[in-house]
Amino acid sequence: MGVTHANDDTLMATIRARALLVIEDDAPIRRALQNALSDVADRLLEAATGKEGIDLAATERPELIILDLGLPDALGVDVCREIRSWSRVPIVVLSARHSDTEKVLLLNAGADDYVTKPFSTPEFVARVRAVLRRTRLSRRGTTGDDGAVVEAYGLVIDIARRRVARGQTMIRLTPIEWDILRTLVSNAGRTLTHQQIFDAVWGSALGSPQQYLRVHVTNLRRKIEANPARPELIVTEPGVGYRAELPA
Numbered sequence: 001m002g003v004t005h006a007n008d009d010t011l012m013a014t015i016r017a018r019a020l021l022v023i024e025d026d027a028p029i030r031r032a033l034q035n036a037l038s039d040v041a042d043r044l045l046e047a048a049t050g051k052e053g054i055d056l057a058a059t060e061r062p063e064l065i066i067l068d069l070g071l072p073d074a075l076g077v078d079v080c081r082e083i084r085s086w087s088r089v090p091i092v093v094l095s096a097r098h099s100d101t102e103k104v105l106l107l108n109a110g111a112d113d114y115v116t117k118p119f120s121t122p123e124f125v126a127r128v129r130a131v132l133r134r135t136r137l138s139r140r141g142t143t144g145d146d147g148a149v150v151e152a153y154g155l156v157i158d159i160a161r162r163r164v165a166r167g168q169t170m171i172r173l174t175p176i177e178w179d180i181l182r183t184l185v186s187n188a189g190r191t192l193t194h195q196q197i198f199d200a201v202w203g204s205a206l207g208s209p210q211q212y213l214r215v216h217v218t219n220l221r222r223k224i225e226a227n228p229a230r231p232e233l234i235v236t237e238p239g240v241g242y243r244a245e246l247p248a
Contacts, residue, residue, distance in 0.1 A: 015040070015129055015132050015133055015136070016039075016040060016041065016042065017040060017041040017042070017062070017063040017064060017132055018041070018042055018043070018062075018063055019041060019042065019043040019044070019045055019060055019061075019062040019063060020037060020040065020041040020043070020044050020045065020062055020063065020064050020065070020066065020128075021044075021045040021046075021047065021053065021056055021057055021060065021062040021064070021065045021066070022034075022044060022045065022046050022047070022065075022066045023047045023049075023050065023052075023053030023065065023066065023067045023068060023071065023079065024046070024047075024048070024066070024067075024068040024094065025048045025049065025068065025070065025071055025072050026068070027048075029068075029094075030046050030048075032121070033066065034046075036121045036124065036125055037125065037128065039125075040125060040128060040129060040132075041063075045060055045062060048072075049071060049072060049073045049074070050071045050073050050074030050075075050076070050078070050079040051073055051074065053065070053067070053071075053079060054079060054082055054083060057083050057087065057089065058086075058087075061089075062089060063089070063090075063132060063135075064089065064090045064091075064092065064128065064131060064132055064135075065083065065089055065090070065091045065092070066091075066092050066094055066128070067079060067080060067091055067092070067093050067094065067111070068093075068094050068095065069093060069094075069095040069096075069097060069102075069106075070095070070096065076093065076095070076106070077105055077106055077109050080093070080106060080109045080110055080111055081109045081110065083110075084109065084110030090112040090113075090131045090132070090134075090135050091110065091111045091112055092111070092112060092113045092114075092115060092127065092128060092131055093106050093111045093113070093114045093115065094115050094117065094119075095114070095115075095116060095117065096116065096117040097116070098116050100238070100239030100240055103191075103237075103239075103240050104193050104194075104195075104239075104240055104241075107191060107192070107193045107196070107240065107241070108193050108195055108196065112131050112135075112190055113127055113131055113190070113191070114191070115127060130189050131189075131190075133189075134187075134188065134189050134190065148160075148186075150185055150188075150246065152233060152246050152247055153225075153226060153232050153233055153247070154166050154167070154226065155171075155224060155233070157181065157185055159182060159185070159186070162178055162182075164178075164181070164224060166224075171223050171224060172223075173220070173223060173224075174216075174219075176201060176216050177216060177219060177220045177223070179200070179201040180197060180201055180213070180216055180217065180220060181220060181224070181234075181244075183197055183200045183201060184197070184234060184242060184243070184244035185244045185246075187244065188243075188244040188245070188246045189243065189244070189245070189246065190243065191237045191240060191241055191242070191243040192241050192242060192243065193209075193240055193241040194209035194210045194213055194240075194241045194242075195209050195241075196241065197209070197213060197241060197242065198212060198213065213242070217234060217242060220234065221234055232245065233245060233246075
């Protein structure tokens with residue numbers, strides 16, 4: 001069911017942005033995205049350089065930015081950091097680079113999702129809609145707020161009361177396990193890097209984020225997943241981090 005405060009299926013079906021911005025130097029890809037996203041946005045703004053993209057992001061205030069990494073005048077990660085320094089607009093990175101290191105770098109720089117070329121057009125459109133949906137729910141206070149109650153895979157996660165139950169059975173979590181679960185569920189659908197989760201849970205503590213999380217996530221899955229060997233709620237993004245996957 002996802003978050004109980006909103007009708008997610010209706011929102012996903014009707015979601016449409018006032019404007020999206022594509023920062024991409026390849027004209028054929030821009031045209032392809034223009035066609036693919038025609039049902040998602042009233043306007044699709046285009047920029048062929050990082051500088052032009054930053055300027056359009058500042059003046060037009062799009063609801064979402066699609067950012068290619070292979071720009072002629074700037075590194076994509078620098079464009080991402082610059083926009084993120086003054087705007088919370090969601091950023092979906094589009095790149096031909098497949099390395100986990102690259103994904104981690106961009107997600108830590110503030111990107112909301114990462115899609116590699118070549119990509120399936122229907123999947124890409126679905127991911128853009130999902131990011132828009134998550135952003136709107138968050139702004140409404142239905143995702144990640146202190147009053148949210150999330151129901152998924154037979155679990156009821158009450159963020160305000162810090163309670164998790166399966167049916168009538170309460171599930172006891174350690175404070176660390178709870179903080180990991182809350183962080184992931186509050187960002188449902190978004191892949192968080194090991195470092196992002198580590199910072200949210202442990203703050204400024206020193207240590208290896210990946211090593212710390214592996215142990216605690218394993219224990220958390222044993223408690224909340226119907227089949228810990230094949231988790232449905234807490235999904236691993238190999239080499240990058242974890243994501244809370246809620247059913248549509």
